[in-house]
Each structure stands twice: as structure tokens, then as C-alpha cells.
Amino acid sequence: MIAPFFSGYPIRRDLLKAWTTDEDCLTIECTVTVYKKPVKTGTKSLPKIKVPRSDIAEQFGKLLQTKDGVDVSFIVGGETFTAHKIVLATRSPVFKAELLGSLRKNGTEPITIKDLQPAVFRALLHFIYTDSLPAMDDLNGVDRCEMIRHLLVAADRYALERLNLMCQSMLCEEDLQVHNVATTLALADQHGCGMLKDACIEFITCSNVMEAVAATKGYKNLKRSCPSVVIEALEKTSKTRRE
Amino acid sequence: MIAPFFSGYPIRRDLLKAWTTDEDCLTIECTVTVYKKPVKTGTKSLPKIKVPRSDIAEQFGKLLQTKDGVDVSFIVGGETFTAHKIVLATRSPVFKAELLGSLRKNGTEPITIKDLQPAVFRALLHFIYTDSLPAMDDLNGVDRCEMIRHLLVAADRYALERLNLMCQSMLCEEDLQVHNVATTLALADQHGCGMLKDACIEFITCSNVMEAVAATKGYKNLKRSCPSVVIEALEKTSKTRRE
Numbered sequence: 001m002i003a004p005f006f007s008g009y010p011i012r013r014d015l016l017k018a019w020t021t022d023e024d025c026l027t028i029e030c031t032v033t034v035y036k037k038p039v040k041t042g043t044k045s046l047p048k049i050k051v052p053r054s055d056i057a058e059q060f061g062k063l064l065q066t067k068d069g070v071d072v073s074f075i076v077g078g079e080t081f082t083a084h085k086i087v088l089a090t091r092s093p094v095f096k097a098e099l100l101g102s103l104r105k106n107g108t109e110p111i112t113i114k115d116l117q118p119a120v121f122r123a124l125l126h127f128i129y130t131d132s133l134p135a136m137d138d139l140n141g142v143d144r145c146e147m148i149r150h151l152l153v154a155a156d157r158y159a160l161e162r163l164n165l166m167c168q169s170m171l172c173e174e175d176l177q178v179h180n181v182a183t184t185l186a187l188a189d190q191h192g193c194g195m196l197k198d199a200c201i202e203f204i205t206c207s208n209v210m211e212a213v214a215a216t217k218g219y220k221n222l223k224r225s226c227p228s229v230v231i232e233a234l235e236k237t238s239k240t241r242r243e
Numbered sequence: 244m245i246a247p248f249f250s251g252y253p254i255r256r257d258l259l260k261a262w263t264t265d266e267d268c269l270t271i272e273c274t275v276t277v278y279k280k281p282v283k284t285g286t287k288s289l290p291k292i293k294v295p296r297s298d299i300a301e302q303f304g305k306l307l308q309t310k311d312g313v314d315v316s317f318i319v320g321g322e323t324f325t326a327h328k329i330v331l332a333t334r335s336p337v338f339k340a341e342l343l344g345s346l347r348k349n350g351t352e353p354i355t356i357k358d359l360q361p362a363v364f365r366a367l368l369h370f371i372y373t374d375s376l377p378a379m380d381d382l383n384g385v386d387r388c389e390m391i392r393h394l395l396v397a398a399d400r401y402a403l404e405r406l407n408l409m410c411q412s413m414l415c416e417e418d419l420q421v422h423n424v425a426t427t428l429a430l431a432d433q434h435g436c437g438m439l440k441d442a443c444i445e446f447i448t449c450s451n452v453m454e455a456v457a458a459t460k461g462y463k464n465l466k467r468s469c470p471s472v473v474i475e476a477l478e479k480t481s482k483t484r485r486e
Contacts, residue, residue, distance in 0.1 A: 032275050046419065046445055049412040049438045052405055056334070056374040057299050063333045069343050086327050090306045091299070100312050131299040162295055169292040176289065195292045202289055 060087065061130040072099065073110040079118040080110060083125060091128045092158040116157075120150040127151075127163050145175045149187055156191040168196040176203050182218035185233070189226045197229070205237045303330065304373040315342060316353040322361040323353060326368060334371045335401040359400075363393040370394075370406050388418045392430055399434040411439040419446050425461035428476070432469045440472070448480045 063084070070082035088095035113121065126134045136144050152167035171184055181200050188196035204213055210233070213219050223230050306327065313325035331338035356364065369377045379387050395410035414427055424443050431439035447456055453476070456462055466473050
């Protein structure tokens with residue numbers, strides 16, 4: 001028998017007794033409504049004028065697409081990109097020194113950028129103009145991870161601190177696995193990414209996967225390029241085992 | 244007698260009967276814990292790398308302050324302001340037409356802006372660069388309201404839609420009173436602010452303050468400048484009274 005109860009509604013004692021006598025159990029079902037914001041009661045209030053969220057990043061994103069008023073161009077891996085000096089300089093202290101500072105070249109010659117893939121430079125520009133990463137829906141897991149690694153290197157090169165942390169966060173949360181953790185650790189060490197480095201060492205020691213990691217190609221490279229990091233990881237693993 | 248119940252914990256029928264017999268009522272107290280985010284259980288997780296919130300607006304705010312690479316200047320009420328054409332053009336289609344479009348003047352002569360106070364232009368530039376309004380802590384209530392009205396006019400002039408809605412929202416929520424509602428209504432009508440206009444008419448009709456409003460100077464001006472709006476408000480008030 002299911003009896004309806006309502007909040008604040010009194011229940012007759014004889015009914016309650018009857019239920020507990022006739023039935024094997026008394027089921028009490030509580031429906032709880034959680035209001036995330038206080039509900040206003042009382043007099044009718046004026047209509048609320050809703051202010052849309054900030055769209056400054058979207059507007060600069062459109063500027064990148066339309067190329068209105070571009071005043072600088074780059075050649076990256078054979079591809080040409082155009083941009084706005086003031087936007088690059090506002091977002092990156094390295095671009096600021098190159099484009100506005102004492103190192104400025106007054107000419108309109110394109111600037112050649114080496115050791116960076118066109119796709120990475122495109123994503124870098126997207127971040128500079130919109131403060132977010134492009135969708136990267138067309139990339140599979142491995143390529144996406146590779147792109148984030150390259151972007152981390154580019155973020156370090158152009159001193160884009162927030163992009164650097166975004167890449168560290170993504171590599172840590174989305175893609176830390178036995179087969180790639182040593183490569184990520186080497187990258188983190190080379191580019192001063194303290195938090196990602198800590199996360200990699202934590203992954204190795206807490207998951208007890210040191211043996212499996214030691215068998216990867218990335219580990220062999222790491223041992224050669226950053227021996228001090230390998231020692232750090234080994235010492236920590238050994239300490240964890242003793243505890 | 245208060246008996247402890249726990250979720251999923253069976254209650255002996257004789258105990259329940261005893262409580263309902265000995266006591267006048269059976270009080271059931273439910274403690275409900277609402278978790279806003281799912282709580283992860285299980286193995287120790289890796290340290291989380293926190294990505295700071297977007298700082299693009301702050302960076303453009305700094306650009307406005309440092310004046311690095313400015314390429315355009317304005318004279319407003321005797322004061323000179325410097326800015327960056329590309330930033331103004333990205334944010335305002337009117338500035339875009341003036342500074343980048345066919346109307347562009349190639350010279351570096353300062354642009355004189357009429358009918359705008361220097362303080363209003365300063366706040367307008369702050370909004371253009373940061374997508375937010377300056378603090379205005381130094382202004383008292385009346386001056387602040389006056390500044391928001393001027394900013395609404397400037398937002399309409401430079402087609403800054405979000406600033407327009409911010410001003411409409413502030414005038415509606417912070418400062419709609421009997422002594423100023425007619426002035427605000429005239430402003431809303433002149434600058435095509437439909438939502439603020441609706442809110443003003445709603446304020447007059449719902450609060451039953453038509454007589455008091457009709458005694459204000461702003462109402463007399465409104466009757467002269469926008470008679471159709473006065474008719475709209477009067478008709479709505481009269482309809483509300485009949486209902």
C-alpha cells in the first residue's frame with residue numbers, strides 16, 4: 001500500500017498504525033526538489049534585461065578569419081599566414097619584442113618561422129586570437145596528443161603561459177599512459193613544465209608501472225636526454241615501495 | 244523520542260509500532276546531501292593541473308594603459324586619447340568603417356569627436372578593450388546613473404550591442420525610480436532600446452505611479468519629445484486599472 005505524504009501534512013495515528021500492522025514494511029519515499037537559485041516570491045518584478053556573455057574572444061577570432069587590416073605575414077613550412085602585429089604583441093611577450101620592441105624590422109617582408117609545422121602555427125594563432133584551442137575533431141587520439149605536445153613547445157617558445165598550462169593539463173588528464181609517459185616526462189622536463197613533470201612521476205610511482213615504462217622507447221630516450229629525471233622517478237618509486 | 248534511521252536500514256515493525264503508540268507523532272527527519280559534482284571514488288588520482296581563466300580581456304586592458312604601438316588619436320572635449328585602429332575596428336563596426344573601410348583617412352591627424360564627454364569616451368575605450376565597464380567607484384549614485392545614460396548613447400552611436408544591453412540592464416535594475424523613469428523612457432525610445440522601454444512602462448503601470456511620474460520634469464520633456472510613448476504608457480495604465 002502506498003500512502004501519499006506531503007510536507008507539513010499531518011498523518012492520522014490510526015492510519016499509520018494500520019499501515020504498520022497490515023503491511024510488512026513502511027516505505028517512505030521522499031521527493032526532494034533542489035532549487036539552485038533562491039526562488040523570488042512576492043510582488044511582480046520588472047522584466048530582467050539579460051546581458052550576453054563576453055564576446056571579445058569571438059570578435060578577435062573573426063578578425064583572424066577575415067584578415068581585415070593585417071600588417072604582418074609569416075612563412076611556416078612553406079605556408080603563408082597573415083596576422084596583426086598588435087594582437088600578437090598583446091598576447092605574447094616574445095612577439096612583442098620581435099614586432100614592436102627594439103628588434104622590430106620596419107619592412108613588410110614575411111617573417112620565416114623554423115621548426116614549427118604549419119598546422120601547429122595555425123592552432124597557435126587560433127589560441128592567440130581567441131584564447132581557446134581549435135576543435136581538432138579531424139585528428140585521431142595519437143595525432144591530437146602529438147599536436148598538443150607541439151603546441152606545448154610553441155607555448156614555451158612564445159611565452160604563452162595559459163596555453164602552456166592548457167597543454168600540460170590535457171596531456172596529464174587525457175593521455176598519460178605507460179607507452180607515452182616517458183616521452184611526456186622528457187617534454188615536461190625540457191620545457192620547464194613542473195606540474196606535468198610531477199604528474200608523470202606520480203603516474204609511474206603510484207601505478208607501479210616502472211618496469212613496463214622502462215621497456216618503452218621513450219624511456220630509453222629519456223635516460224639519455226634527461227638522466228636526472230629518471231633518477232628522480234626511480235628514487236621516488238623505490239621510496240613508495242618501502243613505505 | 245527520536246529514532247535514528249539510515250537509508251536502506253530496515254526498521255523493526257514492533258519498534259515502529261511502539262513509537263506510534265507511545266508518542267503523539269512520528270517525526271521523520273530526512274538529511275539530504277546534494278553533491279554538485281559527481282564524487283570520484285576508487286584509486287588515487289593524479290594531481291590536477293589547473294588552467295587559469297581566460298585573460299585576453301585583461302591583456303588588451305593593459306595594452307590600453309601602456310599605449311604600446313598606438314596608431315590613432317582622438318580629441319574629445321579638449322582631451323587627447325590614443326588607441327589602436329585594429330582593436331577599435333574589431334569591436335565596433337562604426338569604428339571599422341571609419342578607420343579601416345572606404346572612409347579611412349590615411350593621415351595621422353587626430354580625429355575630433357563631438358558631443359561626447361572625455362570621461363564617457365574614456366569609459367567607452369575601457370569597454371572596447373576589456374569588454375567590461377570601469378569601476379566608477381568615484382561617482383555618486385546620480386553621477387553614475389548619468390554616466391550610464393551617456394554610455395548608452397555612445398554604445399548606440401558606435402554599435403556596441405553588448406555595452407548597450409549592459410547599460411539597459413543597469414538602468415533597469417539599479418536605478419528605475421519615480422523621479423527619473425520618464426527621462427529613462429525617453430532615452431530608451433530615442434536609442435531603440437526596446438527592453439528598457441518595456442521595463443519603464445511596466446514600472447509605471449505596475450507600481451501605480453502614473454500621477455507621481457506625470458508631475459516630474461522628465462515627463463513634461465517626454466510628452467514633448469516622444470508623445471507616442473506617453474500614449475502607450477497611459478493606455479497600458481488605464482487597461483491595468485480596468486483589469
